[in-house]
Amino acid sequence: MNNTPHAAPPAAAPRLKVLQWNAQGLRPKKHQVLQAIFEEDLDVVLLQETLTPADFKWRIAGYSLHSLPATEGTRGCVTLVRSAIPHRRITDPAHCGDGVEALAVELHMGGLDLTLYNLYRSQRHQLEAGELLTMASHTSLLVAGDFNAHHPILQSVSATKPGRVVPTCC
Template sequence: MLVQARGCTILVKNTIPSKKIPRPSSCGEGVEVLAVSVQLRETHLQIYNIYSSPDCATLDASEVLSLCATSPTFLGGDFNAHHEAIGSTKPRNQNGHHIAKVMTNVPEAALLNTGEATHMAGGVLDLFFTSKITSQNATWNIIPFC
């Protein structure tokens, strides 16, 4: 299954049962969100991909990150957020403040980032969260851009 919007894509192998799920009520003006649910053995996993442009000043990821408290969830994307709580060394911005606050309010959302740069020019713009219940088995890595 291929699900995409302007800046987001989620690819799911066609042998894995999956379906597109509706976008959350609002993640902010101009924020792109794609979501699918997949069935992995006994686990029903929700996968969200978010893109918040550098010009977006209304990111609201609280609803999506709150899903980590109630169900197996993976959330990744380019949040264009800067805050030391998420490993950014750049000056804090509004999106960074928002993400740091939501992380405090939703301790069930585990940040998978290790501080490693996720952007070609350096910096941590791409963030990856999962439910604490699934974080023990979750791994991710950065594939160098050729």
């Protein structure tokens, strides 16, 4: 019989199922989003180019909706978070560049705080990631969205200037 004390196994990191999708117009695709949410048992959904107005309302049982409306010159973002996950919207997100749309939410999961950034960068705007990189040095951070960055590592045929930055971030 071995009487050697055993250390408790480390607590498993919380798991999070996330979908990121450039919807290119949410209204006609709401059923696809709902299908993905329930078939995949998603915790968070990050949508870009939703084209949703400021008065957009969408109630999904068990989820909280955070919306950045499409206004003149912008395309809009929506973040859905499972209501059972304690979270709050960050009302003053980091500056990610002029014209870059940023919707930020902080999740509190089993002792871990995770900040999510849902971004949309059109081809005519420049992403400025300095504040996000600084934040990542001391905060658990997930940045997702449509960066309009193309590179073979992302299964594009060629690389664009913004896409050439991608391999340095991975």
